[in-house]
Amino acid sequence: MRQDHLISAANLSRESIEAVLDRAAAIDADPAAYRQRHAGAVLALCFFEPSTRTKMSFDTAMKRLGGTTVDMGTVESSSVKKGETLADTVRVVEGYADAIVLRHPSEGAAKMASEFVDVPLVNAGDGAGQHPSQTLLDLYTIRERAGLDDLSVGIMGDLKYGRTVHSLAHALTNFDVRQHFISPESLRLPRNVRFDLHESGAQVREHTDLDAVLPELDVLYVTRIQRERFPDENEYHAIAGEYRIDEETLDAARDDLSVMHPLPRVDEIAPEVDDTEYARYFEQAHNGVPVRMALLDELLTQAEAER
Amino acid sequence: MRQDHLISAANLSRESIEAVLDRAAAIDADPAAYRQRHAGAVLALCFFEPSTRTKMSFDTAMKRLGGTTVDMGTVESSSVKKGETLADTVRVVEGYADAIVLRHPSEGAAKMASEFVDVPLVNAGDGAGQHPSQTLLDLYTIRERAGLDDLSVGIMGDLKYGRTVHSLAHALTNFDVRQHFISPESLRLPRNVRFDLHESGAQVREHTDLDAVLPELDVLYVTRIQRERFPDENEYHAIAGEYRIDEETLDAARDDLSVMHPLPRVDEIAPEVDDTEYARYFEQAHNGVPVRMALLDELLTQAEAER
Amino acid sequence: MRQDHLISAANLSRESIEAVLDRAAAIDADPAAYRQRHAGAVLALCFFEPSTRTKMSFDTAMKRLGGTTVDMGTVESSSVKKGETLADTVRVVEGYADAIVLRHPSEGAAKMASEFVDVPLVNAGDGAGQHPSQTLLDLYTIRERAGLDDLSVGIMGDLKYGRTVHSLAHALTNFDVRQHFISPESLRLPRNVRFDLHESGAQVREHTDLDAVLPELDVLYVTRIQRERFPDENEYHAIAGEYRIDEETLDAARDDLSVMHPLPRVDEIAPEVDDTEYARYFEQAHNGVPVRMALLDELLTQAEAER
Structure with a gap:
């Protein structure tokens, strides 16, 4: 993948797609080998609109890698309601987490947000946009x-x-x-x-x-x-x-x-x-779990290497 | 208990009740011995109506066994609102988790749901029905x-x-x-x-x-x-x-x-x-914690043995 | 700090403030050293009004210490709606957790609640009151x-x-x-x-x-x-x-x-x-994380010592 964020599937090459799928297959074949792989790492779940399935799937993926998650909760309960911009929200959240999963109703939100943070950000759906x-x-x-x-x-x-x-x-x-x-x-x-x-x-x-x-x-x-x-x-x-x-x-x-x-x-x-x-x-x-484990594993491993 | 799911207390024999209570007492006496017992295991919390106490208690029980939980969130935020059946929801969720706790407003929901999944399902209250x-x-x-x-x-x-x-x-x-x-x-x-x-x-x-x-x-x-x-x-x-x-x-x-x-x-x-x-x-x-630890321990141990 | 709860910053002496800040600085300098420090411990998050930032920050802090959290959820979904008193709620919750973080809209709520529980309670904001x-x-x-x-x-x-x-x-x-x-x-x-x-x-x-x-x-x-x-x-x-x-x-x-x-x-x-x-x-x-890690570490370590 060789990139810091995962925003769109559109710019993924055949090689990078196959690399993720191969990694997911390896995880599927021996999940126990990954059980402690990112122990201590924290993934922030920022869902600006509900998406139970996607959220549970990322949540599970992170935990199956030994990591934990922190959840922003609903927009109704968040600082967004007080008028905070998306750029501010993700800049605060990056101080809590090693990676961010972002779901947002507006096309382009993930790309924009990713430009404000240093931790890897995964687009989990941005309106009519992408859901890689x-x-x-x-x-x-x-x-x-x-x-x-x-x-x-x-x-x-x-x-x-x-x-x-x-x-x-x-x-x-x-x-x-x-x-x-x-x-x-x-x-x-x-x-x-x-x-x-x-x-x-x-x-x-x-x-x-x-x-x-x-x-x-x-x-x-x-x-x-x-x-x-x-x-x-x-x-x-x-x-x-x-x-x-x-x-x-x-x-x-x-x-x-x-x-x-x-x-x-x-x-x-x-x-x-x-x-x-x-x-x-x-x-x-169910394949959402190994595939998202593969994505998170790749992004987290890369981010750790760069630190 | 010798069963894959826990749907009702009505069909529990004296022996199976006492087995759970004995296990709970053992846990109460030495909780540290159980702290890593189900490390890596994931419990899905599917609450189709709110029940803070029961949910926190199961959540705590799973974590005291070293496991983690993933939460379906509220019905308002879930696929249920899009018209998904309970049977579909639990069949998706079983791909994420090693066991499911289900709370539902309709009597008989837990029994029905349990017939669609291979992972152990615990009834955490189904309307006028059971709450074992x-x-x-x-x-x-x-x-x-x-x-x-x-x-x-x-x-x-x-x-x-x-x-x-x-x-x-x-x-x-x-x-x-x-x-x-x-x-x-x-x-x-x-x-x-x-x-x-x-x-x-x-x-x-x-x-x-x-x-x-x-x-x-x-x-x-x-x-x-x-x-x-x-x-x-x-x-x-x-x-x-x-x-x-x-x-x-x-x-x-x-x-x-x-x-x-x-x-x-x-x-x-x-x-x-x-x-x-x-x-x-x-x-x-407070006894909800050791008792639910005992239940989860029994169901997860059995499910692991059968795999 | 030498106290069982953290209710107010008003009664913290210069010495006790500096002790917390020194500990936070030590954590910041070497977070890996704290990664397993409270493994197995459970923190209850009781937020009677929303406060995303504070909640995520405490949630992260506990997880960065190796612990886990259980969340009471919103007041709308909780027993409070059925007329339960705050004193009853926290007395139930203390059976689940090793410490409690309480956010409440009423001034004085944290002090009152702390008088009913034996586990450490941290005030995360009580109306016009304190947010230490x-x-x-x-x-x-x-x-x-x-x-x-x-x-x-x-x-x-x-x-x-x-x-x-x-x-x-x-x-x-x-x-x-x-x-x-x-x-x-x-x-x-x-x-x-x-x-x-x-x-x-x-x-x-x-x-x-x-x-x-x-x-x-x-x-x-x-x-x-x-x-x-x-x-x-x-x-x-x-x-x-x-x-x-x-x-x-x-x-x-x-x-x-x-x-x-x-x-x-x-x-x-x-x-x-x-x-x-x-x-x-x-x-x-971002400093909310090491500072809250320091607070939780101090309270949990002290509580363990007293047991």
Whole structure:
């Protein structure tokens, strides 16, 4: 990785991605070897908006490395309410911790904050911006079963608003992956994302229907279609129903298809899929721990070396 | 205990109860011996409704065993708000933790959740259902002074709605205990609980007045009478006043009577009782730590052995 | 220190202050030596009102000593809402922890609570009352650059309502310090504080203007002027503007002036000051960790010795 902060997955090279995934695999293979690795180190959790899953996952990762965490608490209870700037908050917090995880509702917040602190800062989501550890755990999950080359990956659902989807699509351009985007017309991938993907030379196709492309997919990445995107309740139900996965849908899939989902899900994947070999989404969530352990390990080790 | 989860105190045998209490006593006698026992282990705290005391007590117990905890935070900040099911939440969380403590407002939630996870799950209260660690710490507190056989135990206050009371009453049927229930008519033990107690062969008597039975009690377990149970404020005050304990009330008690209360108390026990030998309620709260240490130790040790 | 609790800075002697600061300096010089010092110890964080900075700082301090913390959570989620008294809450909590940090909105709360518990209790702010660890970290920050004798210290801003200011002013009377108070007439130091300072023999002067006194100051301690103190918005802006510090203001200052601020700041100090040698406020916040480590170390070591 060779950098002090982790702000975006967009500027990660194939080599640096693979280095993180290899380290995560090593951790997964022998977690006990890492149990005391950062004993005494403190990670600050600064979540300016709630994100239980991401927070618990980083919290767990740090503790599995032998370290501890201190939590800024909610914005409602913090100095932010008294008018403190983000720059001031992180400069105070860096005096407490060896690294900072920052979640913020505003795009660009993590980059800005990182310029004020000397300890490593990890972006855990900044609005419509980046969430690099999510992308890395997605890649890790894909790679575990299917490798990362000569793959067909379908990404389905809300492709318009999904930060997770855009970030994953960008990251996949580092690998020999055919990308299929499946969505209703109204939730298509935004023009600028399509443009960037084409510029990068990625093999991209768009579909409004899963049926045609499903048989060739190695991975089907499903995302949540949010009710609030639709002015009309009936339209929402019609569309959500069309992009719902159940056992019958998957009859046409390859036996080794990975069905993924960033979770939480609502109705996008029927519970009956949970017990099939296709279902990888809980495993995917669990992979957040070794991947974030790998990230924290790299950043903390580097920071210690520089001191 | 020989079980993977702890959902209910109702199906605990006398032997399994005594095994937990013995282990708790061993921990109490030499806590330092347990200080590193589960170093590296992570306990997830999933509280779907607030319960400070129970949460702090489990949190402390895990840390006194050398382990750490990760906290799901409040429901307001969690994926639950996005429509995630309990089954999904616990399946994600089990990827982070070696055991889960679950508090939930719905009866049956813990049992249901436990069927979805492979790590041990402890029920820390599920609505009108069970709260087994509370029952075990009550038994532990009783046993410390008076043993658990040939006892007269009075349970007083709100016997109608109190989960704590029903669970304790059931558990006491494993022992040679005469149970006296003291309450206003309107807050009597529910018919089904009385039926179950009689079925089990327990020696049960009901009273509307403490005076007659107080002199023979070894234990008086007081519970809070909640204002919101009464449509009429004056009726509430009249009844609450009648079932209030103070030093004068206790003149008629045996010298070694244990006065217990699950806390928080409001007016049920006058502060002047706190400094008497009768008062066991703070000690009772403190006993939550060794009892929960014993429970966690047993479940974690067993889970490790099975891996 | 030789006391069981830390409630107020007012009754700390010069010797006991210096002992804490010396210990903090020793910790700062070699933090690794303290990393396991209180391994296994548990600190309870009882914050009856939010105070992110103070809480994170105590949390970090305990963890840097090898200990762990358990958090009572917010008042909204706690037994307090059910009508529990503070005395009951702390008597329950002392069964979980080896020490308690208490923050409470009511003056006198910490003193009262301390009378009910046997474990050491640290006051982390009680309304208009005391916040001794803040005072100690202020003194530590002053001493680091300028020592604590033959000093001119200016304290500026809201001197009427600021607990921090009153406490620091009292503490400085232990040393050979000339105190200059700079504020608008409406936010002057209260009569009783002025009286106490004069009684103690302190060298005190009041100013409405910074210019005259700035050149002789070794320390300028700036506090926030709160909008809500002014019925009139325009008056607020006029006054806040007059007591704002920027690079130009500081042209007249000595080169080794320390500009301090308890943070969070809003507009009192221009961001351009942050990169000057004057700025000590982030360092001041960071000093909360070694100072609180020193306090906790002293109290825990003493408590262990007495057991």
